[in-house]
């Protein structure tokens with residue numbers, strides 16, 4: 031029986047250190063409390079003749095000192111835990127994006143190259159991976175203990191999470207948010223492969239058309255092209271170069287066009303209207319399913335590369 | 340021998356009418372406390388049976404119980420019964436109800452009829468929830484996360500929700516009753532700083548009852564609207580926001596955690612000075628720690644949502660505030676240790692339970708520090724680590740405190756002494772069984788086993804079997820008091836008025852107290868813990 035959890039992501043090393051630090055603090059405090067309880071229980075039992083001497087009268091000083099000591103230690107732990115969390119919040123720009131669509135009770139994984147898998151995630155080692163996740167029904171949670179990451183997967187919005195696997199192997203994937211009957215069956219494998227094996231896996235796992243290419247077809251089928259490719263009677267912003275850039279909104283604020291923004295623009299266009307455009311884009315909520323949405327987003331993503339390179 | 344006829348004022352509350360009617364229509368806070376005690380004992384063993392089946396299922400990786408459906412309904416039932424029908428009411432409405440007027444030198448609570456109505460509301464809510472849980476049950480978990488509970492779950496979600504909703508009014512009424520009583524009915528000379536800490540903790544608890552429970556009620560109403568009429572509040576398909584539910588739910592449920600533990604902290608602060616025969620160390624700090632817990636408790640709900648998708652700013656803020664709320668709890672532990680220092684410590688059963696409480700509560704609190712640290716919570720959230728953490732607080736802490744209180748005040752409430760040696764043995768066995776059950780769960784959680792799993796990967800089996808083995812010890816330990824306390828009712832020795840040498844007003848009444856509590860209203864001239872200073876031998880009581 032193992033009592034330690036193998037670590038397979040370089041991003042998790044700091045978490046492990048933090049856990050160790052917390053353990054040390056806890057053991058020290060626990061040791062102190064238990065030790066004092068034991069010593070007092072023996073030394074000051076009611077029939078022990080030990081001289082109790084004068085009572086410590088200045089309770090105020092004790093109170094202030096242990097309150098301050100606790101505050102300082104706690105504040106240190108807070109800073110420590112938060113720094114790591116904040117640092118791990120923003121994925122690096124070069125991360126490999128993989129889309130995850132959860133539903134009762136399976137994980138559907140979509141790779142940019144068009145490869146699809148269910149309850150398994152194949153990824154290359156030593157590469158930052160960013161997951162863009164959503165759910166078709168209830169809240170699920172993507173949890174890979176060996177990477178020290180987990181994040182709730184919500185219906186109706188994108189959640190992202192990233193990590194950098196650094197050990198080849200197969201690791202548990204758990205759903206850790208209770209999601210109904212087969213919650214404990216909503217598990218799978220995360221397979222970390224060498225770059226070579228990964229390339230091999232990509233070619234043998236089919237895919238055919240890339241996600242973006244499939245998205246391009248959908249872009250025409252859902253009638254987006256009619257407005258967004260210009261030439262028509264309506265005025266709509268060009269989506270070329272949109273991904274990742276700042277967008278001025280009609281309410282005066284600015285948004286960064288990430289996956290979540292693009293998703294919201296399609297599903298709830300009225301919630302963020304691009305400055306100097308009319309809010310005429312129809313909502314596609316309940317029209318486009320999560321799977322197609324992933325393709326459209328990937329397509330719009332690919333338009334950014336078109337502009338830059 | 341001639342029969343001595345007692346004046347009407349000097350009849351014990353237990354002999355003041357024996358008909359069922361005299362109990363069910365009583366407005367005596369002491370009798371209502373007994374009614375509550377019988378009810379929550381029933382709920383405790385019901386919820387406990389569900390727990391036993393949960394531990395039984397987890398003996399093997401694929402689950403001993405055939406269907407995941409059944410397992411899910413079991414842990415939902417366990418959570419709902421234990422939280423709303425045992426832990427939340429446990430100490431306040433039983434021990435609190437009984438002792439509060441006695442500790443204040445009052446005749447009864449401020450609103451005796453409201454007190455009885457509270458019990459009926461509690462029972463009505465309980466009946467409603469029980470009906471639903473037994474006619475099929477529900478599989479939402481006690482947290483009712485949407486949209487699972489509103490649009491995907493099966494079973495009588497609405498009935499359970501209505502049950503909890505109704506019992507919420509019982510909490511609100513009790514809270515109101517306690518607050519008014521503490522403000523208005525203190526005996527002459529009983530200033531705020533002469534109140535026993537237990538009274539202060541009931542006061543803090545009551546404030547949370549009154550302020551937080553309505554939010555739960557509103558949340559449940561919204562949930563019902565979505566479930567029954569498909570009004571989109573929480574389900575994004577209907578235009579709702581799933582996170583809104585969690586915010587509302589935890590806005591109640593986090594303070595509710597303190598409803599469940601504050602009275603326990605109060606009980607222990609009562610017991611430690613009496614059995615150490617020493618004044619409570621830092622009385623004012625302990626008192627204000629309770630009050631500040633009740634206040635800060637309202638601002639930490641987001642620490643249940645660090646991985647839920649709430650904003651980065653919210654997570655960081657809630658992490659900081661969660662560390663703040665832990666400070667007053669730490670202060671209490673240090674003050675108890677300060678009280679023990681240079682005391683004359685006796686280890687009667689209540690004190691053993693209190694010691695168990697300090698140990699387990701400290702462990703529960705320290706593991707809370709792990710979960711408040713953002714990066715650590717990302718790893719540990721929704722695993723067995725969390726399950727172990729809150730069971731250390733709720734069961735190791737609160738249930739130990741409940742038993743400590745029960746043993747401490749049992750002689751007063753029933754007029755009978757229980758078999759001391761059996762009581763001590765039960766306390767030790769509980770401590771042991773508890774740790775064997777829940778300590779392995781910390782490791783399981785750290786190793787990554789998610790909670791609410793009907794089946795699990797085989798590498799987790801050894802620790803799960805250990806945990807289940809501990810649960811059998813724990814179950815035996817819980818059955819012991821049921822047996823010997825019941826036995827003591829019929830065969831126990833008569834209890835003296837003040838078996839432990841306590842200084843509170845409740846000990847100045849006979850055991851069991853008169854219906855009218857005090858024949859003459861007591862006048863208070865000193866604090867509740869002014870034991871003779873050490874050096875002077877305490878007179879043996």
Ligand SMILES: [Cu+2]
Pocket residue numbers: 132169170171205206207208209213216
């Ligand atoms: Cu799930």
Ligand SMILES: [Cu+2]
Pocket residue numbers: 170171205206207208209210213214216
């Ligand atoms: Cu799940």
